[in-house]
Amino acid sequence: MSLPNCPKCNSEYTYEDGTMLVCPMCAHEWSPEDTSDVEEEKVYRDANGNVLQDGDTVSVIKDLKVKGSSSTLKQGTRVKNIRLVDGDHNIDCKIDGFGAMKLKSEFVKKI
Numbered sequence: 001m002s003l004p005n006c007p008k009c010n011s012e013y014t015y016e017d018g019t020m021l022v023c024p025m026c027a028h029e030w031s032p033e034d035t036s037d038v039e040e041e042k043v044y045r046d047a048n049g050n051v052l053q054d055g056d057t058v059s060v061i062k063d064l065k066v067k068g069s070s071s072t073l074k075q076g077t078r079v080k081n082i083r084l085v086d087g088d089h090n091i092d093c094k095i096d097g098f099g100a101m102k103l104k105s106e107f108v109k110k111i
């Protein structure tokens, strides 16, 4: 089992000292249970359960009504360069002809 990198300086030379982890590079000590100063990586999945990442290209899997507009985002519309955000609509993107909008990851699939 490998130890996590130091959350302060990202050194890989961490070692265990009792229940604590210690970094010899910056002398930071922390508890492996306490991940409060480590940014938690949130995972976003598309309709097929594939993990999405910033910059991915996805396609819309069903017709979606666009809020505040009479147009519909058609199934199969390609959305390039998505940005994942926290929230109910967890994809920030720009779509040709629509502009900036937010989508739910469950209504797209990775291409």
Ligand SMILES: [Zn+2]
Pocket: 006, 007, 008, 009, 010, 011, 023, 024, 025, 026, 027, 028
């Ligand atoms: Zn360190």
